[in-house]
Amino acid sequence: MRSLASAAFATACLLCLQGCAGWQSALDPKGPAANELAWLIWFFTGLCTLVWVLLMVTLIAPLLMRQRGGTEPLALDIGAERRKLRMVGAATGLTAMILIGLTVLSFFANRTLAAIGSDAALTIRVTGHQWWWEVRYEDATPSRILTTANEIHIPAGEPVRLLLTSTDVIHSFWVPSLAGKLDLIPGHLNVLDIKADRPGVYRGQCAEFCGAQHANMGTFIIAEQRTKFDAWWNDQLKAAAAPASEEAKAGAELFIKRPCVMCHTIRGTPAGGRVAPDLTHIASRQTLAAGTLTMSRGNLAAWIADPQGAKPGVHMPMVELDGDQLNQIVAYLEGLK
Numbered sequence: 109m110r111s112l113a114s115a116a117f118a119t120a121c122l123l124c125l126q127g128c129a130g131w132q133s134a135l136d137p138k139g140p141a142a143n144e145l146a147w148l149i150w151f152f153t154g155l156c157t158l159v160w161v162l163l164m165v166t167l168i169a170p171l172l173m174r175q176r177g178g179t180e181p182l183a184l185d186i187g188a189e190r191r192k193l194r195m196v197g198a199a200t201g202l203t204a205m206i207l208i209g210l211t212v213l214s215f216f217a218n219r220t221l222a223a224i225g226s227d228a229a230l231t232i233r234v235t236g237h238q239w240w241w242e243v244r245y246e247d248a249t250p251s252r253i254l255t256t257a258n259e260i261h262i263p264a265g266e267p268v269r270l271l272l273t274s275t276d277v278i279h280s281f282w283v284p285s286l287a288g289k290l291d292l293i294p295g296h297l298n299v300l301d302i303k304a305d306r307p308g309v310y311r312g313q314c315a316e317f318c319g320a321q322h323a324n325m326g327t328f329i330i331a332e333q334r335t336k337f338d339a340w341w342n343d344q345l346k347a348a349a350a351p352a353s354e355e356a357k358a359g360a361e362l363f364i365k366r367p368c369v370m371c372h373t374i375r376g377t378p379a380g381g382r383v384a385p386d387l388t389h390i391a392s393r394q395t396l397a398a399g400t401l402t403m404s405r406g407n408l409a410a411w412i413a414d415p416q417g418a419k420p421g422v423h424m425p426m427v428e429l430d431g432d433q434l435n436q437i438v439a440y441l442e443g444l445k
């Protein structure tokens with residue numbers, strides 16, 4: 109029975125520890141900012157645990173000693189009183205020193221975080237919307253400015269400056285493996301510098317309750333080699349691919365005739381709506397609806413046919429389409445690589 113209980117306990121511990129690793133964990137840092145924060149949290153946890161253990165020993169030891177027939181509690185012993193006073197004084201001094209030490213450590217960690225992006229060559233403006241992320245790559249050359257959504261490609265090993273803002277309510281940008289969280293506030297720009305040491309995909313999540321679909325406001329940072337990143341940017345700058353089949357062609361026409369065009373942009377077509385994600389290269393993304401569904405023909409169809417079914421409360425309206433029309437629009441979007 110006892111071994112069964114220990115096995116269950118060990119399994120539970122292992123399962124809990126599983127949460128410490130992976131593509132969305134502050135305890136599995138993959139960049140200098142997250143490293144700094146992870147180091148700080150482990151140091152704080154270790155030191156505070158030590159203080160707690162010492163405190164417990166100091167509390168419990170006298171109780172045990174008294175049970176073994178200690179001195180008369182009301183008898184006055186001047187020497188013992190002085191010793192106790194010195195001990196309380198020393199403990200107070202030590203507490204103050206620990207607090208000051210931790211404050212100084214936090215201060216220097218903040219300085220390190222602030223220095224990460226001081227020479228960032230790439231600036232990306234991330235705007236929070238209920239419930240998706242608008243991602244705009246800034247560039248001195250206006251024709252190279254690029255707007256996309258929900259997935260943020262960055263060059264690995266290079267610092268990137270994110271300018272965070274919001275159009276509606278307060279959101280919070282948090283990619284735990286790369287950096288701490290920072291709010292996106294309407295009418296205000298917050299600066300967050302990130303750097304991924306190695307190529308990889310890191311998941312992020314809105315970390316400030318922002319309405320019904322707060323939980324389905326995910327994002328992905330895709331860090332890749334510089335050459336791959338440049339190629340991606342150049343591809344994304346291109347206008348949307350022309351429909352490749354008759355079905356897709358019908359879908360493209362339908363897209364312009366139906367309310368889709370009121371909200372979405374597809375560059376190279378008359379669709380220029382700005383209130384919803386840019387769809388120029390939607391099929392090149394890994395997920396739909398800010399990480400809610402994986403990108404596939406079936407999910408695209410399900411999403412368009414019934415957005416409320418996948419993401420209740422979402423602002424995307426249901427557009428009335430028959431089966432053929434739905435297939436046509438999906439065929440068109442699926443070609444927008």
Ligand code: CUA
Nearest residue numbers: 279314318322
């Ligand atoms: Cu956006 Cu929570």
